[in-house]
Amino acid sequence: MSKPAKRDRRILWAASVPMMLLALSCVYPIYFAINNALKDRKGYILDRFGLVTDPSIENFVTAWSRARFDEYFFNSVTVTAGAVLALLLVSSLAGFALAVLRFPARKLIFGVILASLMIPVQVVLVPFYQTIVALELLNTRIGLILSYTAFFLPFSTYLMTAFYAALPRELVDAARVDGAKFLQVWWYVMLPMGKPALLTLGILNTLYCWNDVLISLLVLQDERTLMVGIAALRGEYTTNVPLLSAAIVLGAAPIVLLYVIFQRKIVAGIATGAVKG
Amino acid sequence: MTVKTHKTKPPRKRRGGFGSKQEQRFAYLMLLPALALVLIFRVIPLIWGFFLSLTNVDTLGNGDWVGFANYARAANDPTFQDSLINTVILLATLPIWVMLPMLLAILIHQGVPGGKFYRAVYFFPAVLSSVIIGAIFSVVLRYDGSLNNMLGAVGIDAIDWLGSSSNALGSLIAVQLWSTFGMGVLIFMSGLATVPDDIIEAARIDGAGFWQRLFLVIVPSLRPIIEFVAVVTTIGVLTSMFGLIYVLTGGGPGTSTTLPEFLIWLEQGKLNRPGYAAAISMILFVMMGGIAWMQVRIMSRNTNL
Known part of the structure; x- marks a missing residue:
């Protein structure tokens, strides 16, 4: 009995060496970005790999004020907040209708929304861009908010529908008997009951919107979001690495914070859809 | 006008019927x-x-x-042909994308020391934007970058990771794999949670060694998860590598890291022939349509609507 167990343990210990190296590589970006962001340009040229000796926040100041990352940051915050709110609102309404209410073509509509997963933005790049132009949404934040909502909606609707479908029907029926209007049922019953799913979606959609670059490049061409700003900062041969690193820290900090606080929620949200029922 | 809407509500039909x-x-x-x-x-x-x-x-x-x-033109366009060849090379690496996270998840599940730590840390790159990953690796993978510096320390000659067309695609694929494998680990972990422990334990008591239990008991019971990860990964590599290509390689050198989704972007940017860009889009749509349909099927099966 004890022999195989001992052998198991040896295999697991042997495996933990490469697993540790892999783990180190996963946190390396944090070291890379912070370490280089604190070097000045000369310090970086003299010692590119070593630990910073004379840390300064000069790069953050430059990025924030001269490289216009204050504007980019503001754009990202506005657009992400707007899109996440819109996504929660729209998907909760749709999820309520699809999971609880009974009406013709219910499955068809659910199918259409879910099937639009098969149409990523690359597949409709040209006509999508023309639509944005035709609706006079080019270079507007509201245009980017609507675009994000449209492209991240199917998963949100799917999750809200699945979540509401699992709630006991009696909840709604009881509220209805008491004479509540459907809108009231949604506001007073479904929204509060849906909090766990809405929180998960809020976090995941924040990640998606904040991290996006393609839709943002298309829709918001004059102004920039943070990710477009960082991409632009990375010139081919003359990249100012310390400045780029400072921009990376600015762009990643909100996400890292979110990850640290809500790690469990994120993990659970990602795993949904894979294994359920 | 409908007469009996408000005053006399018909009793709500319970089974299969529609509401009022x-x-x-x-x-x-x-x-x-x-x-x-x-x-x-x-x-x-x-x-x-x-x-x-x-x-x-x-x-x-x-x-x-x-x-x-436009479709005939695409068929004869060397750039488009290259992007298809790159896609085939990319898809050929799919087994690694599925098996690496599976193996890691099983090891964590079987009790590797520090398993919880690994699970949290492995997922970290997956929450970072591809722009951030791309920007960091564009510096790390330079010829005089820190990876070659580290390799030099253990006596390995510097390699031109991004600048040579024979290495660039491999580097791009490796970075994308590195940044997303944690997601696969998570999905496999939640799948492993549904494998009853007593089956594994019974196999152990029956004398099955570590690897036998792995391949004869655990892996077969993960089949639906493997299916799901394979589908999601395929869609992912076909449609979510734009950010990384845009920042890390710009599709080059030459066309060596140009994938269809990036080519569509390049063509769209030229603005002078939207019809051609739309045609490539349609080809990409057909390529991933079938795979995405499988994902939609799996998801709607899970909702039980």
């Missing part, structure tokens, strides 16, 4: 925003894009129907 007229009208109203967004920004553009791909419209909107000429 009011309930139905309200349902459509609630679905309106979702449907409008999806139709305006995705479904109609898809149909519009198909018609566009059959024309040679220019920026001023003048043009003629050209039938499938």
Whole structure:
């Protein structure tokens, strides 16, 4: 009995060496970005790999004020907040209708929304861009908010529908008997009951919107979001690495914070859809 | 006018029936925003894009129907051909994308020391934007970058990771794999949680060694998860590598890291031949359509609607 167990343990210990190296590589970006962001340009040229000796926040100041990352940051915050709110609102309404209410073509509509997963933005790049132009949404934040909502909606609707479908029907029926209007049922019953799913979606959609670059490049061409700003900062041969690193820290900090606080929620949200029922 | 709407509500039918007229009208109203967004920004553009791909419209909107000429042109376009070859190479690496996270998840599940720590840390790159990953690796993978510096410390000659066309695609794939494998680990972990421990334990008592239990007991019971990860990964590598390509390699050197989604972007940016870009889009749509359909099937099966 004890022999195989001992052998198991040896295999697991042997495996933990490469697993540790892999783990180190996963946190390396944090070291890379912070370490280089604190070097000045000369310090970086003299010692590119070593630990910073004379840390300064000069790069953050430059990025924030001269490289216009204050504007980019503001754009990202506005657009992400707007899109996440819109996504929660729209998907909760749709999820309520699809999971609880009974009406013709219910499955068809659910199918259409879910099937639009098969149409990523690359597949409709040209006509999508023309639509944005035709609706006079080019270079507007509201245009980017609507675009994000449209492209991240199917998963949100799917999750809200699945979540509401699992709630006991009696909840709604009881509220209805008491004479509540459907809108009231949604506001007073479904929204509060849906909090766990809405929180998960809020976090995941924040990640998606904040991290996006393609839709943002298309829709918001004059102004920039943070990710477009960082991409632009990375010139081919003359990249100012310390400045780029400072921009990376600015762009990643909100996400890292979110990850640290809500790690469990994120993990659970990602795993949904894979294994359920 | 409907007579009996408000005063005499018909008793609500419970099984399979529809709700009251009011309930139905309200349902459509609630679905309106979702449907409008999806139709305006995705479904109609898809149909519009198909018609566009059959024309040679220019920026001023003048043009003629050209039938499938844009598709014929794509078939003869060396850049497009290269992007397809790159896609085939990318898809050939798919087994690694599935098996690496599976193996890691099983090891964590079987009690590798520090397993919880690994699970949290492995997932970290997956929450970072591909722009951030790309920007960091564009510096790390330079010829005089820190990776070659570290390799030099253990006596390995410097390698031109991004600058040579024979290495660039491999580097791109490796970075993308590195940044997303944690997601696979998570999905496999939650799948492993559904494998009853007593089956594994019974196999152990019956004398099955570590690897036997792995391949004869655990892996077979993970089949649905393997299926799911394979589908999601395939869609992912076909449609979510734009950010990384854009920042890390710009599609080059030459066309060595140009994938169809990036080529569409390049063609769209030229603005002078939207029909051609639309045609490549349609080809990408067909390529991933079948795979995405499988994902939709798995997801709607799981909702039990």
